[in-house]
Amino acid sequence: MNKALRNPLVYILFVLPAFILFIAFFIYPILTAVNNSLTSWNGISKTMSYIGMDNYATAVQDKIFWKSARNNVYFILFSCLVQVPAIVFFSLLIANVRKLKNLYKTAVFLPSIMSTAVIGILWGFIYNPDFGLMNEFLGLFGIQPIYWLSDRNWAMIAILITNAWQWTGFYIVMVLAAILSIPRELDEAAAIDGASGIQRAFKITLPLIMPIISVVVMLSIAGAMKAADIVLVMTKGGPAGSTDVMATYMIRYAITSFKHGFGNAIAVLIFVFTMVITVLYQFLIVRRTERIEY
């Protein structure tokens, strides 16, 4: 047994299946996308001509592309500044309830197992300007009907709310698991020392769950950069492209226009942007977070 494990060949054999899958489904598609991005391929033709960096130049010179990228930034900001605090808040609440904890956990998790198409349609009703729940509620305060999905000033925020609603429960369950894994003695000791509930939450619980919050932020950033389905279902990138994100820009201006070379260039740009942001986040935030030891 020991002899076998000392043989590097055994390790290579163990790694090989995963490595083959990784190359087939990750490295190869990326390399293909990079290659295609340098061509004027129409997505159908068997031949493709190389045009250098023209597709990238077209993208970075297009104002609409940057408008779409800005919407991805809104997704990230909304996730980090609104969604994550809400996740932590609700996780703390649920962790401290004494009755029906499982019911709450299931209830908040439910939206994340629903398909985006269903959620899009559901929230389409909620946002309906004539009979939607949102306007009915706002009407109670005398607020005039808002054209949530038709007005470019509101459409993006409407999508962000829906997207947050869909994924908040998923992250709550993750954070909740982290909270519940904190040894009870720590909390009890702080309580005996006279710490209030809020003090314990901020001084004990939050620092101890920072690693999982970092993961939540990372996942939110990655999710924000690849967002597309919720936009397509709710607004199709409209009104007038105001809710287009980079992925829907790619579909609208490249794929549906038989410009797959250009589409691949956009895909590569999304990949690069996502990588840069996550690497920056790793270096600037996560590495500074102290290692947690109970």
Next chain:
Amino acid sequence: MKKSLVLLISLIFVAASLLAACGTGGNASKPGNDGQQTAGNGEGNGKTNNEPFEITIRHTQVGESKKFRLGLLEDVVKKTEAAVPGLKIKLDGVDGEVNRKERLRGEMAAGKPPEVFDVMGSPDAELYAKEGLMLDLTPILDELGLTDKFTTLVPFTHGGKIYGIPIGGSIEGYFYNKEYFEQKGYQIPKTLTELEALAEKIKAEGKFPFAQASKDAWIPLMTTNNLWSYYAGPEITYGFKTGESKWTDENIVKAVAKHQEWVQKGYFKKGELGFEYADMRNQVITGEAIMMMDGSWANSVFRDPEQAGNMVGKIGFFNMPPVHAGDPVVVMQDANNGYGFSSAVAKDSRKLQAVKEFIRHMWTEEMQLRGLKEDGVLPAMKMDLNQMKTVSDDPLMQDIFKATSEIGTSFPAFDALVQAEVNTSLSTGIQQVISGEIDPAKMLANLQAVQDAANQAAQ
């Protein structure tokens, strides 16, 4: 030692199984779904091959509004299966936009479209045909004596060869609430000025003159396309691709400005940029809006009690009137949607036979008239107007026949005449114009830049 040997052997076995599984996956798919591989089976020895085989028909007859068309297709499928021994036809229904912009393109890119598929003639079929992915139907249509039977095959004809067959024709015009018109004593407008005056009156009465849903840009573009064909002439659209005409033409600017003016005057319900196609029809059905620009295909909705409720029989149809009284009526009349066939079919004699039988049963006078009667789809095949009139005594259909007979000049929809990227840009542009984000001249200048780039790329 023994344990390590077992461990090593197990590992090799697992890795080998995994690789073997990957290998067989590719090979296993060949006989099942690659028509070329089975080409000519059993034909050489002169015996009829009754072995079961399957072809897939990708159609877009999904949803309540297309149930009659689906019924018709299913009947053709049954007849085709009965005519070809061993044939099993698999129907694969997909939403029209999803099929056009995602599914079919993906399959074409992979070089494996379904044997029969719903396709737009131009620009889609042209591109697919150029790449050799579509079956040349010229000899089949000749053999079946169908070549000269169609009103037009132009959208499907590329390089002198026919690559698709239109399933039906359509015209664009206004559906209107006949009952409301009668109650108020309104007449069908004879000029655009009269149409605007009518809209003003309807608006004053607290109704929306026009139903419009602009979440999908092709819907408002029906109005814009008809407007610019009046202001600038229908022939102008043919010149964009060749560079002979420009989107910045002052008459096109006028037409788009007219559309924007209607929006600003409140002729359409506020929030139209968030409304789906079905919402537009519902506005007419509920009586919220009085007129609606749509394709003649929409008649099936207004003739179906399940969809239109008590509005059945109360909806009429008229063409968009000309700018000046007495000018010829110019209307979008198209036959750009139909069926295409995979070029791979040519390599399999049984599938080719199935395709021939499908065409033989689908494009008959009987089926065209049935489509007209049940679903209100204007025939793609040449047919006498009086014969059409006898098929359906429905008042709405009679209105559509009348409108068809009044057409002075017809033109194909703009998206059949310009490149896909120009269509994309115009789609965003018209939504920007509707939202008031941009003025028509600026939008059209942006569009012309896209057109120039597309023309240059084509060269």
